[in-house]
Amino acid sequence: MKAVAVIPGKPNSVHMAELPMPSLDEVPDGRGVLVKVLKIGVDATDREINDALYGNAPPGYDFLVLGHESFGIVEAVGKNVTHVIPGDYVTCTVRRPGGSIYDRIGRSDITSEETYFERGINLLHGFLTEYFVDDAEFIVRMPVGLKHLHVLAEPMSCAAKAVEQVFEAQKRLQVWKPRRAYVTGAGQIGLLATLILRLRGLEVFTMARSLKPSLKADIVESMGATYISTSETPLEELAQKVGKADFIVEATGSSSVAFDCMRVLGHNGAIVWTSITGGQRNAQVPSDELNLNWVLGNKLLLGSVNANFKHFESGIADLALGEVTYPNVIEKILTTPIDGLENYETMMKALVEDKDALKVYVNVAEV
Numbered sequence: 225m226k227a228v229a230v231i232p233g234k235p236n237s238v239h240m241a242e243l244p245m246p247s248l249d250e251v252p253d254g255r256g257v258l259v260k261v262l263k264i265g266v267d268a269t270d271r272e273i274n275d276a277l278y279g280n281a282p283p284g285y286d287f288l289v290l291g292h293e294s295f296g297i298v299e300a301v302g303k304n305v306t307h308v309i310p311g312d313y314v315t316c317t318v319r320r321p322g323g324s325i326y327d328r329i330g331r332s333d334i335t336s337e338e339t340y341f342e343r344g345i346n347l348l349h350g351f352l353t354e355y356f357v358d359d360a361e362f363i364v365r366m367p368v369g370l371k372h373l374h375v376l377a378e379p380m381s382c383a384a385k386a387v388e389q390v391f392e393a394q395k396r397l398q399v400w401k402p403r404r405a406y407v408t409g410a411g412q413i414g415l416l417a418t419l420i421l422r423l424r425g426l427e428v429f430t431m432a433r434s435l436k437p438s439l440k441a442d443i444v445e446s447m448g449a450t451y452i453s454t455s456e457t458p459l460e461e462l463a464q465k466v467g468k469a470d471f472i473v474e475a476t477g478s479s480s481v482a483f484d485c486m487r488v489l490g491h492n493g494a495i496v497w498t499s500i501t502g503g504q505r506n507a508q509v510p511s512d513e514l515n516l517n518w519v520l521g522n523k524l525l526l527g528s529v530n531a532n533f534k535h536f537e538s539g540i541a542d543l544a545l546g547e548v549t550y551p552n553v554i555e556k557i558l559t560t561p562i563d564g565l566e567n568y569e570t571m572m573k574a575l576v577e578d579k580d581a582l583k584v585y586v587n588v589a590e591v
């Protein structure tokens with residue numbers, strides 16, 4: 225079957241590859257699920273793998289099949305699979321267990337090992353192909369009423385984990401009730417984090433450089449949040465106007481913005497960094513000021529990557545709640561469909577060049 229792959233380490237090597245049709249027997253104990261791929265989302269991670277910034281082929285291969293944002297329909301299940309049946313719409317988690325204690329308790333998203341195994345990213349083939357098989361424990365059911373949001377389940381799981389991690393960590397404060405949140409970056413993670421925070425009742429200011437009117441601004445405001453163009457109102461000015469934030473989700477992909485956020489966080493507040501910054505930039509930071517404010521304000525900075533089954537479930541539940549709270553808004557993130565695996569060049573071009581694309585995804589097959 226057809227697959228879209230790169231040669232890790234070789235810039236701009238995206239190409240069409242061949243994979244054998246997978247079989248249920250690849251998974252032991254009757255726990256296999258065979259999924260027909262319908263749609264696959266791509267993001268900056270795929271672009272950076274194609275730029276050879278990271279990514280590794282599975283052992284025995286010189287290519288890596290891309291694609292970690294999956295949406296498909298179950299074709300067949302092993303005899304011990306109960307939570308999905310043929311005909312169900314599903315998505316699939318990305319990371320697979322290594323050997324640490326966290327991996328062994330189903331938390332490979334917080335593995336303590338340096339090497340991580342991620343489908344479509346590191347050491348395991350991804351989903352940008354026609355069919356895949358995986359262990360039932362990684363297959364997440366999507367309610368049929370959300371099938372129009374398809375590939376958003378995976379980015380949503382990352383946003384859900386990031387927000388959840390902050391609430392978990394802030395239990396240290398016993399009575400933490402955040403009111404004001406900033407979300408820096410209005411790409412897919414920023415927009416989905418905006419949704420989650422609005423559903424939790426926070427006042428949310430979501431920022432990006434571009435001026436209004438724009439699709440980003442429209443989506444943010446349809447969710448009852450305020451869109452701030454940082455070319456008009458820089459972060460510090462916003463903080464002076466509306467007050468510092470209790471909660472910041474950083475999702476710009478810029479490490480200097482990640483540090484700038486530290487100057488606008490209120491006492492007892494928390495920042496979660498979600499961007500994978502593949503570059504080599506060196507930003508200057510006001511280290512005395514940050515250190516002092518961090519200590520005197522009992523502040524928290526945490527990083528969050530990936531997501532496990534539970535975060536997919538809570539993310540999907542929030543997509544459902546979001547859909548009834550702000551009808552027909554979330555789907556606006558799905559800006560840029562590409563028809564067919566063979567159009568992988570158009571796909572990469574959209575990822576690299578189309579600055580207005582919020583979500584590029586490939587229509588692989590119809591049901």
Ligand code: BGC
Binds near residue numbers: 292319342345529
């Ligand atoms: C994916 C995550 C993954 C991370 C690091 C992101 O693009 O959505 O699932 O853990 O990249 O590889």
Ligand code: ZN
Binds near residue numbers: 269
């Ligand atoms: Zn991703």
